[in-house]
Amino acid sequence: MSTIVNLPSLTGFTSPCLTAVLTAKNQADFDSAFDVLFAPHVDVTYNGEHLSRDDYRAQLFSQSSATFEEKVASISIKDQLEVGGQMSGLVGLFYTSIVDYKWLILGAHAESKITSTFNAVIKDIAQPPPGYTGQFFEPRRVVTVNQITSNEVVDVTIPAASIGPNSPGVTVKPGGPIQLGPAKTNA
Numbered sequence: 001m002s003t004i005v006n007l008p009s010l011t012g013f014t015s016p017c018l019t020a021v022l023t024a025k026n027q028a029d030f031d032s033a034f035d036v037l038f039a040p041h042v043d044v045t046y047n048g049e050h051l052s053r054d055d056y057r058a059q060l061f062s063q064s065s066a067t068f069e070e071k072v073a074s075i076s077i078k079d080q081l082e083v084g085g086q087m088s089g090l091v092g093l094f095y096t097s098i099v100d101y102k103w104l105i106l107g108a109h110a111e112s113k114i115t116s117t118f119n120a121v122i123k124d125i126a127q128p129p130p131g132y133t134g135q136f137f138e139p140r141r142v143v144t145v146n147q148i149t150s151n152e153v154v155d156v157t158i159p160a161a162s163i164g165p166n167s168p169g170v171t172v173k174p175g176g177p178i179q180l181g182p183a184k185t186n187a
Contacts, residue, residue: 010082010122013140014091018118019075022064022097030066039125039141046147056145063097063114063149073099087124087140092117116149 007013017037024030034057044056051059065073074097081092097114121144128137 007086007138007140009086010084010089010091010140011080011093013138014118014120014122014142015077015080015093018093018095019077021060022073022075024064024066026066027061030061030064034060036138037142038145039123039143042142043144044147045145047149063099063151065099073097084122088122090119090121092119094118110153112151112153114149114151116147119146120144 014037017033020033021030021037024033038053038056040053042053042056044051044053046056046059061067063073075095076097077093077095079094083090094117095115097116099112099114100110120142122140123143124139125143126137126139126141128134
């Protein structure tokens with residue numbers, strides 16, 4: 001007796017898989033999520049340049065939570081569109097990712113904001129590995145991707161309440177801005 005499995009829509013497949021790639025906590029999780037989403041011979045255009053699968057993997061890895069420098073990446077998919085059938089078609093995602101780095105600037109984690117459009121062609125190409133006995137196998141993979149990404153550093157703002165005229169190393173000129181100077185931190 002066979003069981004009918006209702007597959008998620010194309011965006012229902014792509015969105016969580018891309019999120020899993022970018023929020024992976026270690027190299028093994030990243031590699032696994034990447035291989036579930038992308039075909040072995042994916043055609044990649046990234047910011048107008050053709051990349052190999054390995055170069056694209058390295059590019060996405062550098063934006064993920066799995067890198068040494070990053071503490072966490074949070075993904076927010078702003079909009080999505082799909083055209084095609086259940087097993088193959090086109091998917092467009094527009095997302096932002098806020099990346100918190102482990103490094104501190106003025107006591108706050110350094111951040112960058114990645115804004116991206118991710119346009120993919122998805123096809124039913126994958127075969128279960130020999131001896132596979134699981135109940136569900138996802139046969140769809142991204143075979144072509146065209147991604148445009150911008151990366152901007154998020155400015156760190158010092159709360160105004162934390163700097164006053166009596167703060168160590170602060171100079172106040174009448175009618176002028178507050179200037180921060182070197183201050184002794186050892187009492």
